[in-house]
Amino acid sequence: MLSVFKSIPTHMDYKGQKLAEQIFQGIILISAVIGFVYGLIIQQFGWTVYIVLAGFAVSCLVTLFIPPCKHLRNPLPWQPVAPEASGEPTQKPQESIKRKKHK
């Protein structure tokens, strides 16, 4: 059963994270406003709580277990891999010198 959960893609790129945060904040705020007005009209605070919980559940589904359209659309442009032969020997002594200075 765990393999099903592990197979759901949950990794998100940067733009997707921003979109996810905006989406869940929007959903919860809208459900809060609707819940407050509805509770005020029928004079039962329990319904306000239920509506906010429903908004929480909806935004859970949308932002946590995201549909594939939201992630990996804007992958970060990583640097290309540096060539190993010339790069590493010169970098290592410089890094060790820097660490001694920091101490």
Next chain:
Amino acid sequence: MNTVLSRANSLFAFSLSVMAALTFGCFVTTAFKDRRVSVDIHVSKVMLKNVDDFTGPRERSDLGFITFDISADLEPIFDWNVKQLFLYLSAEYATKSNSLNQVVLWDRIILRGENTKLNLRDMKSKYFFFDDGNGLRANKNITLTLSWNVIPNAGILPLVAGSGHVSLPFPEQYEATKSY
């Protein structure tokens, strides 16, 4: 925000903050409401005894037995911020030894959703009406008031006295029933 747990944490915390703001909003909408209702109390019978007071020092004190009727409509008090009402009937009087005495005779809890129209007949007091001494006999003025404590979902717990009380004199002798 790139792991499920991080997003879930952020989502949950935001939901709780929104819930707290909504609860504060619920409090604000009912904070200045007047919770008084007119109450009709009627006493049908009073009897007085002089017995050993087991609740205090070993001396004989006055013990009163009251039979009363209450009718009130508490519907306007209940709104979305009221969880329950704690009603109590209290007797207030003055004696030679104490200038102010207040004794609770009867109480009841009314939850939201229960029947809010009170129409009680021939009720006996729930608690003993002991006086601190012998001040009840031939007392000219004993006032019975129905008050309630409003218990809200969010906010202050006001103590409200119902508008409508009854004052009555107590009998002159012990073991003599006085009817009104």
